Amino acid sequence: MSSKNRPDTRNSIRSRIQRRLIPVIVLSWLSAMALAAVHAFVEIDEAVSANLLNLNHATARVFQTRIDTNYPSNIPLEDLEDEDEFYLLVLGPDGSLIYASHPKLTLPVSEQDGPFQWNGWTMMQNHSAAGHLIIAGQFNEERDExxxxxxxxxxxxxxxxxxxxxxxxxxxxxxxxRPLQTLSDLLIRRDPQRLDALDVDHQPSELKPIVSALNGLFSRVTRFMERERKFIDDAAHELRTPLTIIKAQCQTFDTDDLNAENRQRLRNLIEGVDKATALSASLLAQARADRPMASQSTFDPEPLARQAIQDLTQSQGDLVAAADLHSITPLNITMSPEDLRLILRNLLENAALHGGRPAHVRLELSSEGTTGLIAVEDNGPGIPVDRHQQVFQRFFRSGRHQGTGLGLSIVRAAAERNGITVTITKGKTLNGARIELRIPQADNINR
Known part of the structure; x- marks a missing residue:
């Protein structure tokens, strides 16, 4: 995906939530771990002090028992290693050494009983009832480990x-x-011609105001487009009557009474009226093609194709030398019959106008797998590849012929609202332009 098409995650709602939520979670976790560590330190420290106090009391009872049973007060000492993790010192009431687990350590005596720290040790000092001084200690490194x-x-x-x-x-x-992404995908896939309301009831409550606002926008756009189409429709109808009257009046002139210059002016006037009449008819057709999709039905397009060929030879007989229908494969398509009639008329008239002189037109009905194919060819110079999209624009004219410039625009508009694909290629038989319509066929077609 290019950088231009890559979504800007900096402004995405998901990224904003994650950027705010994840730091809060991590900080909360770190705070909880810090509190747990402090609590563990306090608990272990209290446990060490309690153990040392219990050791003092147990030692005091042992020595009291020895004194009561006339055991010797001077107990032999074992020279323990300095790195032993526990320390025990017992002094007699007169201050004489009775027991020392670490004889090499010179331990200061605290003025008061209770816990105290000394040289990396936690000490607990107590006096027994018999007056013995008992100091028990534990190396802090053991506690820290x-x-x-x-x-x-x-x-x-x-x-x-x-x-x-x-x-x-x-x-x-x-x-x-995900519901927001689902709504976005629905709007992306939605046909531009579809302006009907979206379902609101099954949307999450947070999205209902957005969907309702979109439905309101669709409704306003629909009314606006309908007013525009009605205006064009009415204008085209209003133009046809005066144009018909003007042409009828022009045809009442007796050309024998006119000199050559005036006869040419009259011909130019009639030609201009014909162009204006054709333009009003094209505008009316364009307005109809831009309307919401008409009712569809499943039918065989061959009768409409034959009628379109017949209408072409009658209306454009001075331009068309041959107009043929080639029904290669029976078709059974689903679309609006009125739209197909409009499409075929404009495609055939376009082929007659831009074909050779005289024009040869070929209308072909065939299929490509499950897709129906309707193609119109002419024997003209064809359409350059760089203009394949341009020719579908409104009022585009090639310069060679002065048509209304709306024929192929009408074709695309009517095709798109029926879900039909329109493509331009080089002719296979007549070597001119070939315009193809690909229409999905109904399932019940007999192959």
Missing amino acids: LLGSLILSTSLPMLLALGVLLFGVLVLVRNGL
């Missing part, structure tokens, strides 16, 4: 939960905005 292990074991599942939560947010935001 326990805290780190606890935070790590908690963070891993929390990180997984955060990833699942963020993924869920992305999916839920996308799914939540």
Whole structure:
């Protein structure tokens, strides 16, 4: 996809929601993890203090028992390694050393019983009932390792939960905005001729005001276009009557009484009236082609094609030397018969006007698989490839012939509202222009 066609995600609702929601979730997660870490630190610190206090009390009971049973007060000490994680010191009432788990450590005695910190240790000091001073301690590194292990074991599942939560947010935001994308796709695929109201009842409540506003816009556009078409229709009708009267009056002149110059002026006047009459008829046809789609039916187009060929030879007999119908394959198409009649008349008249002199016109009915094909060819010079789209514009004239410039515009308008594809190629038989209509066939056609 090119950069021009790539949607601007900076202004998308989904991106805005995600940019605001994801940081809130991440910050909330980090805050929760920080609070959990602080709470774990406090709990572990309290647990260490409680354990040390329990150790003090247990030690006090042991030494009290020894004293009561006349055990020797001087207990042999074991020289434990300095890196041992727990520390225990017992001093007698007279300050003599009874037990020290770390003899090499010189431990200061606090003035008050209770917990205190010393040189990376958490200490708990108490006096027993017999007057023994008991100090128990735990190395802080052990506590920190326990805290780190606890935070790590908690963070891993929390990180997984955060990833699942963020993924869920992305999916839920996308799914939540899916009705908006569905509405957008519906409007993109909607035929320009369709201005009927969209369904409001089955829309989410957030989209109902938008859909209602669109329906109001469709209604206003429909009324505006109907007024424009009615104006063109009325103008074309109003022009036909005075033009017919003018031409009738011109034809009452006795050309034998006119000199050569006046006879030429009269011919030019009649020719101008004919052009104005043709233009009013084309404007009327264009207005009808731009109306909402007429009722459709399924039918065989061959009778209409034969009638169109017959009408062409009668109206354009001075231009057309041969007009042939070639029904190669029976067709059974679904569209508006009036629109097909309008399309065939304008295609055949266009072929007669732009064909050779004299013109040869070929109307072909065939099929391509499940698609019906109606093609009109002429023996003219053809249409250059760079003008294949331009010729469908209103009032476009090639310069060689002075038609109304509305024929192919009428064809495309009537074709599009029936879902028909119109293409221009080089003629296969007459080597001029070939205009093809591809029409889906009904399912009940006999192959």
